[in-house]
Amino acid sequence: MHSELLRQTMDNKVLIIAEAGVNHNGDESKALALVDAAVLAGVDVVKFQTFKAENLVTATAKQASYQSKNIGKVESQLQMLKRLELSFGAHQRVKAYCDACGIAYLSTAFDDESLAFLVEELNLKQLKIPSGELTNAPFVLAHALTGCQLILSTGMATLSEVKKALEVIAFGLLQSRGKMLASAPNSAAFSQAFHSELGQRLLQEQVTLLHCSTEYPTPAHHVNMLAMDSLKNEFLLAVGYSDHSQGITIPIATVARGAKVIEKHFTLDRNLPGPDHRASLEPDELSAMVKAIREVESAFGDGIKQPTATECQNMVAARKSLVAASDIKQGDVFTKENLAIKRPGNGMSPDKYWALLGKSSVRDYQAGDLLTE
Numbered sequence: 001m002h003s004e005l006l007r008q009t010m011d012n013k014v015l016i017i018a019e020a021g022v023n024h025n026g027d028e029s030k031a032l033a034l035v036d037a038a039v040l041a042g043v044d045v046v047k048f049q050t051f052k053a054e055n056l057v058t059a060t061a062k063q064a065s066y067q068s069k070n071i072g073k074v075e076s077q078l079q080m081l082k083r084l085e086l087s088f089g090a091h092q093r094v095k096a097y098c099d100a101c102g103i104a105y106l107s108t109a110f111d112d113e114s115l116a117f118l119v120e121e122l123n124l125k126q127l128k129i130p131s132g133e134l135t136n137a138p139f140v141l142a143h144a145l146t147g148c149q150l151i152l153s154t155g156m157a158t159l160s161e162v163k164k165a166l167e168v169i170a171f172g173l174l175q176s177r178g179k180m181l182a183s184a185p186n187s188a189a190f191s192q193a194f195h196s197e198l199g200q201r202l203l204q205e206q207v208t209l210l211h212c213s214t215e216y217p218t219p220a221h222h223v224n225m226l227a228m229d230s231l232k233n234e235f236l237l238a239v240g241y242s243d244h245s246q247g248i249t250i251p252i253a254t255v256a257r258g259a260k261v262i263e264k265h266f267t268l269d270r271n272l273p274g275p276d277h278r279a280s281l282e283p284d285e286l287s288a289m290v291k292a293i294r295e296v297e298s299a300f301g302d303g304i305k306q307p308t309a310t311e312c313q314n315m316v317a318a319r320k321s322l323v324a325a326s327d328i329k330q331g332d333v334f335t336k337e338n339l340a341i342k343r344p345g346n347g348m349s350p351d352k353y354w355a356l357l358g359k360s361s362v363r364d365y366q367a368g369d370l371l372t373e
Contacts, residue, residue, distance in 0.1 A: 208260065
């Protein structure tokens with residue numbers, strides 16, 4: 001399934017990831033219901049988050065402001081995350097359910113134990129590195145060393161920070177292929193890997209960058225959609241968009257701008273308690289987004305500027321030809337007064353107009369006849 005998803009992004013079909021995240025609120029039955037909603041919406045992937053709260057945060061780590069605002073109370077991140085955590089066993093059952101439903105399962109790991117579980121126990125071949133981990137070089141390297149396909153989210157990051165992460169990834173991907181094994185992880189080795197021909201090829205084959213704004217919800221004027229172009233032009237990698245805006249307008253627009261992957265949070269009910277529900281789509285909205293994205297895809301075409309078959313049929317009715325404005329006898333000289341340009345378009349092209357002026361007609365025409373000189 002994962003190799004098929006990679007080919008999909010390379011074949012100009014947008015990969016749509018429905019981000020369930022922690023919108024199950026730690027309830028396995030809600031997680032399964034989110035899978036059902038994703039299947040009905042027609043997305044390609046349903047994605048969760050895998051973590052052990054004690055491995056992720058200290059006991060004193062504070063919530064982000066949006067988290068306390070969306071939850072409606074102030075508590076530690078540890079308290080909040082423990083309520084949102086799904087056990088490894090639950091993730092195994094959710095993935096099995098995804099497999100049975102014919103939808104790809106993906107999950108973001110937030111700690112080393114969870115990453116090992118996803119790769120070694122669930123046998124995932126594609127991994128998502130979240131925005132908050134982009135500067136966590138050891139964790140980024142651990143992802144790259146798996147040799148898996150990687151999606152790197154870039155919320156909160158500058159281009160220089162993205163480059164540093166890609167240098168680490170290039171090093172890890174090379175080591176996963178048995179290269180640079182004698183090199184210890186350090187800045188010089190990372191840079192060497194990034195600038196090597198093989199390192200660049202592996203990045204292009206295995207890494208997708210997602211532009212993202214880590215704000216829940218993200219107002220339109222903070223989306224900065226043009227940053228996708230900056231990422232693509234700077235790193236020459238496939239680029240997508242992880243959306244936290246409200247509604248479906250922004251992800252549809254990013255597809256029109258060339259996003260190869262769209263990731264969008266969704267929930268069973270936006271009124272449920274939790275940090276991410278407010279910035280999430282409900283199932284009917286998710287379905288509408290998928291439909292709109294597929295319609296935009298169908299409008300891409302092949303890029304060759306040429307008339308469609310339907311347009312060819314319409315040419316005669318829509319275009320014009322040179323016609324006789326009045327009766328013209330054989331030998332009469334064509335003038336501005338006895339020439340006209342009218343529909344239909346199956347006669348002499350109007351671009352012959354100036355060439356005809358001053359020449360003699362080779363036959364008789366009645367007013368309204370198409371010229372056949």
